[in-house]
Amino acid sequence: MKNKKTIISASLLGQVERCPYCAYLDQKGYVGNAESRNAVKRGNEYHDKMNSKMEDYRPVSFNRLIATALALVIVALMYIASRYL
Numbered sequence: 001m002k003n004k005k006t007i008i009s010a011s012l013l014g015q016v017e018r019c020p021y022c023a024y025l026d027q028k029g030y031v032g033n034a035e036s037r038n039a040v041k042r043g044n045e046y047h048d049k050m051n052s053k054m055e056d057y058r059p060v061s062f063n064r065l066i067a068t069a070l071a072l073v074i075v076a077l078m079y080i081a082s083r084y085l
Contacts, residue, residue: 022040
């Protein structure tokens with residue numbers, strides 16, 4: 001089976017940090033009940049999963065895109081010039 005990269009919405013980029021309130025409670029040493037600990041554990045797993053996806057995310061370089069477009073324009077102009085000259 002092929003591993004497909006998961007597409008990540010641009011709105012998620014940079015937004016997978018821990019909740020500031022949870023970080024504050026952790027800093028204060030708050031333990032909480034079993035339900036809240038499970039919720040924090042699930043939240044941490046979600047954030048870890050999203051962070052690992054972000055490490056795989058590589059945006060398209062605009063330099064490469066511009067170079068490709070320029071190359072296509074040059075090829076088209078060369079074709080037109082060869083047809084009419």
